[in-house]
Amino acid sequence: MPIKCLIIDDEPLAIELVRQHVSHFPDMEVVATAENALEGFDLLNKHQIDLLFLDIQMPKLTGLQFLKALTNPPQVILTTAYREYALESYDLEVLDYLLKPISFERFLKAINKYYKLQDKPTNPVTPAPSSPLVNDHIYVNVNKKHHKVLFQDMLYAESLKDYVRIHTQDDSYTTKFKISDFMGLLPSHFIRVHRSYVVNTQKITAFTGLDVEIDSTEIPIGASYKEDVLASLKGGRE
Template sequence: MGIKCMVVDDEPLAIKVLEKHIMQVPDIELVSTFDNPITAGDFLQNTAIDLLFLDIQMPVVTGIDFIKNTTIQPKIILTTAYREYALEGYELDIIDYLLKPISFIRFYKSINKYKALNTTIEPIAHKSSEIDTISDHIFVNSNKRMIRVEFNNILFIDSIKDYVRIHTADDTIITKDKISSFVEKLPSYFLRVHRSYIINTGKIASLTSKDVVLLGGMEIPIGASYKEIVNLIKN
C-alpha cells in the first residue's frame, strides 16, 4: 500500500519541486497540495494522510503554529529556507527537516526515514502475494514453487514486461510480478536506479554518472530520473 502524502507551502515553485520528487518514487501518492495551512487543516479533518510536507514560513499561520494547533496530524517533514528553525521543529517530533532548495537525494533520504519509522509486517492473510518478506530473505513464487532468496545473495533485480528477474551470483529466478512491488519489501541498501532495475549497493564494484558496475562485471544503466541516486550511493 502506497504512502499518501500532502504538501503545504505558500510558494508555487516549492510545491512543484516536491511534486517532481514525489513522482520519481513509485510507492508515494500525492493526494493534494495547499498554499494555505488553514485550508489544509480543514482537508485533514476528512481525509487520511500518511505524510505531510509542511513549510514553516507562511503568512497568517506558520508551519510550527499549524503543528501546535492541529489535532489531526499525519507524520510531518518540515520544509524551509531557514536553518534556524530546525531545533524547534525536532522538539515537535517531526520526522525530518528539509532545507530549500530541496534536492531529490535529500528528499529520498527523508522518505527512507519515514519508512524506517513506519515499517509493519504484512498481515498473514495476504497469501496471494508473489513475495513474502521474512527477516533476511524473501520467498519468491517461481514455477509454482516458493523459492527462498537471501537478500545478501542478490546482485540486482530487473523487469521485463510482467515478469521480474532476481539475479544472484549463481542463479536467475523469474517470477510474475511488478518491480515496484519489490521496492517496499527490500532492505534500505537496495536502490532503484532505473525504472527496470534495482541494485544491491553492497555489490557495487564501480560507478559513473551513466551506469553502475556490480561485482562480476555486470553493468546496470542509471535512468534519467534517477541520476541523483549516484550521489546517494557515493555517500
C-alpha cells in the same frame, strides 16, 4: 496501499519540486496540495494523510503554529529556507527538516527515515529519462495563472528580491520565488553565474572572465562564482 502525501507551501514552485521528488517513489502518492495552513487543515480533515510536507514561513499561520494546533498529525517533514527553526521543530517530533532548495539526495534520506519507521524496505530509486525530475518544462505562477515554460526556451533568470524573472527567446515571466530555490527545479545545464543570475549554458554564445553573453545580452559573472563558472564552461560541461 500507497503512502498518501499532502504538501503545504505558499510557493507553487516549491510544491512542484516536492511533487517531482515524490513521483520517484512508486508507493507514494500526492493526494492534495495547499498554499496555506488553513486550506491544509481542511484537506487533512477530508483525506487520510500518511506523510505531510510542511513549509514553515507562510502568511497568517506558520507551519509550526499549524503543527502545534493538530491533535493527531501524520508524520511530518518540514521544508523551509530557514535554519533557525530546527531546534523548535524537533521538539514537535517532526520526521526531518529539509532546507530549500531541496536536493533529491537529501529528500531520499528523509524518505528513508519514514520507511524505517514503517518497517518498509528502502525502494531503489533510479530516475528514468521520462521522469518528472528530468522533465522538459516547469509551470510558473504569474498572477494566479500557471504558464508552461520549456527549459529549452529559457535563456536566463534574474533575481528580483523574492521574485524571479525568467527570460525566454520571446517572453519573460515574473514569479514569486527565491532564486536559490528556483535553481532546485532546473536541469544541470543551468548554472548560477552571479548571486542574481542563473543562465542556460546551452544558450551561451560567448564568455570572458567577467561575463557571459547570450546573444546580445551580457550577464556579469560574480567574483565568488567565477572559478566554478569558468571551470564549467572551459571544461565543456553544460
